[in-house]
Amino acid sequence: MATIQTAKRPSAKRSTVALKYSMAVSGLIMLGYLLVHMYGNLKFFQGREKFDSYLEGLDDILYPYLPHEGALWIIRIVLTAALVVHVYAAVTLWRRNKAAAGFVGNTRYHTKQNKTGVQRSYASFTMRWGGIILLLFIIGHVAQMLPNWLSPGGASDSKYDRVVNGFELWWVVLLYTIGLVAVGFHLAHGFWSALTTLGQNHSSTRRSSRLTAVSIGLAVIIAGGFLTVPFAIFFFGAGS
């Protein structure tokens, strides 16, 4: 019974590992964008004039080789594609993994003990639901970027002023913080996982890996870097 070879197998190109490759690459593309985005946000501390002129300059990256806003549209299309691939792979793997876990009714193991595993990190528990929070955050964040459509705190032609107006409201700061903490957790496991999936882990356990330390460091830098602007505005009155 054990050695009957089944004839028709799904191709390795559609395997869980191949799906993970697409998840890793799309994730790394979005991470690269986040780093550039954070660099731009930190220009806030140079004041209104420099911040606004930096943002206007983005419209003409590589001009005249690319049309007005050409580079931005390329970035928007690549990021949207990366997000769609990332979410598609996540949902597909989530469903496959759930089916594979061997649930009996609603539970896998009936015991109440050791429910949280032995060595897995807290961040790894947040990937799926944290990912959904992130998706909602991204949708809200993009809606907010549309010209003066959704402007908590008051609209303005100066993007610097819009940032200040928004982050003077406590609930905007709170929602933004929740979003960024979700980003941090997602990256703390996600960056490690992406590089491991692409074959770059060389350590024998999860905890001892140098990649683990790098991932956590990266997560702290990105979440912290983004949060300096709203915290400076809300707590220290920057920009007003």
Next chain:
Amino acid sequence: MNITVRVWRQKNADDKGKMVTYGVENVSEHMSFLEMLDVLNEQLTLSGDDPIAFDHDCREGICGACGVVINGQAHGPQTTTTCQLHMRSFEDGAVIDIEPWRAGAFPVVKDLVVDRGAFDRIIQAGGFISAPTGSAPEANNLPVPKEDADHAFESATCIGCGACVAACPNGSGMLFTAAKITHLGLLPQGQPERDSRVIGMIEQHDHEGFGGCTNIGECTSSCPKGIPLDTISRLNRDLLGALAKGKA
């Protein structure tokens, strides 16, 4: 010591199954976990009940036949096989939950026994290696770096017990498959079929209904042979290489 065990009882593959509580008295702390189950089964037989079915063979920690989930951990609290786990690892008066490996690819046959035939079919899908037959060649004609030999041997110690699948919240067989990929992939004899092997084994792995790897490392923490986590990264690297060459 006196203990209480809650065991998963399931008459056959179609039965719904449930947890049943039994008391076991006068357990010696020097007994292995399986010997404790033997004592319980004697009690059950004497009282006319059906004894608990569980897999076991060598009871020396080298065959990979035994294995149950004890208190939510594959092979229990020590990093060893269930047969090499001793009752001194538990407190007097403890309540111990015993359940079968849970995975879609490992259907329960009876009580704590699951069908692990899926592992055999993954190995079969890996195919043969090209090795000349006849008299054994001169060993020194084929140099293997010490580090590679050690790492290959480390991976080859996998006994296919299935603890990695039971510990993985995704029911993934990736650590097992990765151990097989690594132990042949690091040696010169494994090179000719390296690409077809990883493709065949991954296809079979997914076809059997195992889940995907999320790189959390629960598998390595329950592996009685200490198969390292980087084997999975090596498998990913090998498959990426094979796909890039258009071998799928």
